[in-house]
Amino acid sequence: xxxxxxxxxxxxxxxxxxxxxxxxxxxxxxxxxxxxxxxxxxxxxxxxxxxxxxxxxxxxxxxxxxxxxxxxxxxxxxxxxxxxxxxxxxxxxxxxxxxxxxxxxxxxxxxxxxxxxxxxxxxxxxxxxxxxxxxxxxxxxxxxxxxxxxxxxxxxxxxxxxxxxxxxxxxxxxxxxxxxxxxxxxxxxxxxxxxxxxxxxxxxxxxxxxxxxxxxxxxxxxxxxxxxxxxxxxxxxxxxxxxxxxxxxxxxxxxxxxxxxxxxxxxxxxxxxxxxxxxxxxxxxxxxxxxxxxxxxxxxxxxxxxxxxxxxxxxxxxxxxxxxxxxxxxxxxxxxxxxxxxxxxxxxxxxxxxxxxxxxxxxxxxxxxxxxxxxxxxxxxxxxxxxxxxxxxxxxxxxxxxxxxxxxxxxxxxxxxxxxxxxxxxxxxxxxxxxxxxxxxxxxxxxxxxxxxxxxxxxxxxxxxxxxxxxxxxxxxxxxxxxxxxxxxxxxxxxxxxxxxxxxxxxxxxxxxxxxxxxxxxxxxxxxxxxxxxxxxxxxxxxxxxxxxxxxxxxxxxxxxxxxxxxxxxxxxxxxxxxxxxxxxxxxxxxxxxxxxxxxxxxxxxxxxxxxxxxxxxxxxxxxxxxxxxxxxxxxxxxxxxxxxxxx
Amino acid sequence: xxxxxxxxxxxxxxxxxxxxxxxxxxxxxxxxxxxxxxxxxxxxxxxxxxxxxxxxxxxxxxxxxxxxxxxxxxxxxxxxxxxxxxxxxxxxxxxxxxxxxxxxxxxxxxxxxxxxxxxxxxxxxxxxxxxxxxxxxxxx
Numbered sequence: 001x002x003x004x005x006x007x008x009x010x011x012x013x014x015x016x017x018x019x020x021x022x023x024x025x026x027x028x029x030x031x032x033x034x035x036x037x038x039x040x041x042x043x044x045x046x047x048x049x050x051x052x053x054x055x056x057x058x059x060x061x062x063x064x065x066x067x068x069x070x071x072x073x074x075x076x077x078x079x080x081x082x083x084x085x086x087x088x089x090x091x092x093x094x095x096x097x098x099x100x101x102x103x104x105x106x107x108x109x110x111x112x113x114x115x116x117x118x119x120x121x122x123x124x125x126x127x128x129x130x131x132x133x134x135x136x137x138x139x140x141x142x143x144x145x146x147x148x149x150x151x152x153x154x155x156x157x158x159x160x161x162x163x164x165x166x167x168x169x170x171x172x173x174x175x176x177x178x179x180x181x182x183x184x185x186x187x188x189x190x191x192x193x194x195x196x197x198x199x200x201x202x203x204x205x206x207x208x209x210x211x212x213x214x215x216x217x218x219x220x221x222x223x224x225x226x227x228x229x230x231x232x233x234x235x236x237x238x239x240x241x242x243x244x245x246x247x248x249x250x251x252x253x254x255x256x257x258x259x260x261x262x263x264x265x266x267x268x269x270x271x272x273x274x275x276x277x278x279x280x281x282x283x284x285x286x287x288x289x290x291x292x293x294x295x296x297x298x299x300x301x302x303x304x305x306x307x308x309x310x311x312x313x314x315x316x317x318x319x320x321x322x323x324x325x326x327x328x329x330x331x332x333x334x335x336x337x338x339x340x341x342x343x344x345x346x347x348x349x350x351x352x353x354x355x356x357x358x359x360x361x362x363x364x365x366x367x368x369x370x371x372x373x374x375x376x377x378x379x380x381x382x383x384x385x386x387x388x389x390x391x392x393x394x395x396x397x398x399x400x401x402x403x404x405x406x407x408x409x410x411x412x413x414x415x416x417x418x419x420x421x422x423x424x425x426x427x428x429x430x431x432x433x434x435x436x437x438x439x440x441x442x443x444x445x446x447x448x449x450x451x452x453x454x455x456x457x458x459x460x461x462x463x464x465x466x467x468x469x470x471x472x473x474x475x476x477x478x479x480x481x482x483x484x485x486x487x488x489x490x491x492x493x494x495x496x497x498x499x500x501x502x503x504x505x506x507x508x509x510x511x512x513x514x515x516x517x518x519x520x521x522x523x524x525x526x527x528x529x530x531x532x533x534x535x536x537x538x539x540x541x542x543x544x545x546x547x548x549x550x551x552x553x554x555x556x557x558x559x560x561x562x563x564x565x566x567x568x569x570x571x572x573x574x575x576x577x578x579x580x581x582x583x584x585x586x587x588x589x590x591x592x593x594x595x596x597x598x599x600x601x602x603x604x605x606x607x608x609x610x611x612x613x614x615x616x617x618x619x620x621x622x623x624x625x626x627x628x629x630x631x632x633x634x635x636x637x638x639x640x641x642x643x644x645x646x647x648x
Numbered sequence: 649x650x651x652x653x654x655x656x657x658x659x660x661x662x663x664x665x666x667x668x669x670x671x672x673x674x675x676x677x678x679x680x681x682x683x684x685x686x687x688x689x690x691x692x693x694x695x696x697x698x699x700x701x702x703x704x705x706x707x708x709x710x711x712x713x714x715x716x717x718x719x720x721x722x723x724x725x726x727x728x729x730x731x732x733x734x735x736x737x738x739x740x741x742x743x744x745x746x747x748x749x750x751x752x753x754x755x756x757x758x759x760x761x762x763x764x765x766x767x768x769x770x771x772x773x774x775x776x777x778x779x780x781x782x783x784x785x786x787x788x
Contacts, residue, residue, distance in 0.1 A: 344781045506680050
C-alpha cells in the first residue's frame with residue numbers, strides 16, 4: 001500500500017511539473033496570462049508530492065518491506081535502523097528519487113519565498129526548473145521505478161555494501177545532492193533571465209543566496225566525502241582524483257566562480273554574460289557528474305547498477321538540457337551586454353582573474369576525467385591520476401591563490417597596487433621566509449613546498465580586510481569572505497603538510513611488541529573478538545604515547561560482514577592539535593604476528609577543518625545577506641503602512 | 649616438442665603471476681613490509697602512488713588491500729631494492745599490463761589531447777584576460 005502511494009505521488013508530481021512548464025510558457029508568451037497565477041502554487045505542491053514519495057520509500061526501507069524489489073535487493077532485516085534509513089539512498093533508484101525530490105523542493109521553495117524578481121522572469125525560471133525536472137521524472141518512472149513489487153516477497157534481503165554502512169554515508173549523499181541539485185535553481189534563474197533579458201544587479205542579488213546555499217552543501221558534502229574516504233578505506237589517502245570525486249569537484253569549482261562573478265554583477269553591474277554562462281555551466285557539471293556516477297560507465301562504490309539503457313537515457317537528458325541552455329545562450333548572449341568596465345588592478349579585476357583561473361582548473365579536471373572514457377570508447381585504455389591533475393591544476397591554482405591574497409584589499413572599479421603594497425609586506429615576507437626554510441629541506445617535492453610557503457601567508461593576508469575596521473560593526477558578508485579565504489589557507493596547509501611530512505610504518509608484530517612511528521610509540525597490547533549487529537571483528541587494543549607521554553588506547557578493527565560477506569578495516573584515529581595518528585589492523589600471519597599499518601600525519605585534520613571553515617564563511621555571508629534583505633522588506637512594509645495610515 | 653611447449657607455457661604462467669594472485673596464499677614478502685633503506689622506500693612509495701590497482705575501484709596500489717595490489721607492491725619494492733630506477737619499473741609494468749596501469753599518462757598517438765587541451769585552456773584564459781583588461785584608458 002505504501003509503495004503504491006509513493007508511486008502515485010511520484011506520477012502526480014511529474015504531471016504537475018508538466019503543468020508548471022505549460023502554464024508558465026503560455027503565460028509568458030501572452031496567450032493565457034491568467035495561467036501565470038497557478039505556476040507558483042503548482043511548483044510548491046509538486047515539491048510536496050515528491051517529498052511524500054521519498055518519505056514513502058524511507059518507510060519501506062525502515063520496515064524492510066521485502067515485497068518491494070528495491071528493498072529486497074539492497075537491504076537486510078538485521079541491519080541497524082540508521083543504515084536501513086541510509087540504505088534508502090544507497091542505491092540507484094533511491095538516489096535518483098532523492099535527486100528529483102531535492103529538485104522539486106528547491107523549485108517549490110523558490111516559488112514560495114522569491115519576490116524580488118520581475119514576475120515574468122520568475123515564470124520563466126519556474127518553467128525552466130519544470131523543464132529539467134520532467135526529464136528526471138521520466139527517467140525515474142520509465143527506467144528506474146523505485147517502488148516496483150516482486151511477484152513473490154523475498155525471504156531475506158541481499159544487504160548493503162559494508163563500505164557504505166557507515167555513519168558518514170547517512171549524511172554524505174543527501175548533503176551533496178542538496179548542493180548538486182540546488183544548483184538547478186541557478187540554472188533556471190539563468191534561463192529565466194535569458195528569456196526575459198532581465199540581467200542586472202537585481203537578478204544577481206536574487207540568485208546569489210540560492211547559489212550560496214547550494215555551494216555550502218556542496219562544500220560540506222565534498223569535505224565529508226573526503227574524510228569518509230580517509231578513514232574508511234584504511235590507507236590514509238583523502239583524495240584520489242577518482243572520477244566520482246571529480247564529479248563533485250567540478251560543480252563546486254563552477255559554483256565558486258559563479259558566486260564571485262555574481263557578486264561583481266550585484267555590486268557593479270558587470271560580467272553579465274559571464275555570470276549567466278557560469279549559472280548554466282554549474283548545473284551542467286552537476287548533470288555530467290550524475291551521468292558519470294549513475295550510468296554505470298564507471299565501476300566504483302557509487303555505481304550501484306550497470307545498465308546501459310539508463311546510461312543512454314541520462315546521456316540524452318544531458319544533451320537536451322545542456323544543448324537547449326547553450327542554444328538559448330548563443331541566441332541571447334549578443335543582446336546581453338557585458339556591462340561596466342574596470343581596470344586590472346581593481347576588485348573586479350582580481351575577481352575576473354580568479355574566475356578565469358577557477359574555470360581553468362575546471363577545464364583540467366573535466367579533460368582529465370572525461371578523456372579516459374573517450375579513449376576507452378576508441379579502444380585504448382589510459383589512466384589519468386595525481387601525476388596529471390596535481391601539476392596541471394597547480395598551473396592555475398597557484399596564481400589564483402596569490403591573487404586571492406591581494407584581491408579583497410583592492411577597491412572596486414579602479415585602484416593601484418602601490419596603495420595596498422604596504423599591507424602585503426608582512427604576508428610576502430612570511431611566504432619568502434617559509435620558502436627559504438622549505439628549500440633547505442631536501443626531501444619535500446615542489447608542489448607541497450609551494451603549498452607550505454603559500455598557506456600561512458594566505459591565512460595572514462585573508463585577515464587583512466578586517467584591519468582598520470571595527471570588528472563589531474563589520475558586516476557579516478565581509479566576515480564570511482574572511483573566514484572562507486582563511487579556510488582556503490588552512491586546507492592548503494593541511495594538504496601540503498600531509499604530502500610533505502607524513503610518516504608510514506608497515507610492520508608485523510607479536511602481541512606486546514612496540515612500534516615507533518614519527519614521535520609516537522605504539523604497543524600492541526592485546527587482540528579481542530567483538531561482535532556488532534551484522535558483523536564480527538577482531539579488535540586490537542593498542543597503547544599509543546606521544547613523545548614519551550601518557551599512553552592513550554586506540555582500537556582499530558578488522559571486520560567481517562556476513563550479508564553480503566566482505567571484510568573491511570576500521571581504522572582508529574588519534575587526533576592531537578598538531579596532527580593525527582592513524583592505525584589499521586591487518587591480518588595475522590602464519591608465524592602469529594599481526595600486520596599493523598601506522599601513519600603519523602602532521603596537521604592533516606586542517607584539510608577538513610579548512611573545508612568546514614570555507615562552508616562556515618558561506619553560512620555567514622548567506623545569513624548576513626538574508627538578514628539584511630529581511631530588514632529591508634520589513635522597513636519597506638512599515639513605510640507603506642504609515643503612508644496608508646496618513647492617507648486615511 | 650610438447651615438452652617445449654609446456655615449458656613455454658609454464659614460463660608464460662610465471663610471467664603473468666601477479667594477475668593470478670591467489671587470495672588464499674600468504675601475501676608476498678614486501679606487500680605489507682617497507683624496505684629497510686628509507687630513501688629506497690620513499691622512492692618505492694612515490695612510484696606506488698602513481699600505479700593503478702587493476703582490480704580495484706580507482707585506487708592506486710599504495711591504497712589497496714587487494715591481493716594483486718599487494719603483489720605489485722612486492723614487485724615494486726623488490727625491484728627498487730635491486731637498484732632499478734622507478735621509471736624503468738613503470739615501463740616494465742606498462743609493457744605487461746598496458747598504459748592503463750600508470751596514472752601518469754605518456755604522450756602517445758592516443759593521449760596527445762590530454763596535453764594539448766590544458767595548453768589550449770591556458771592560451772584561452774590568457775586571451776580572455778587580455779581582451780577583458782585591454783584599453784584601460786577608455787575608462788574615464
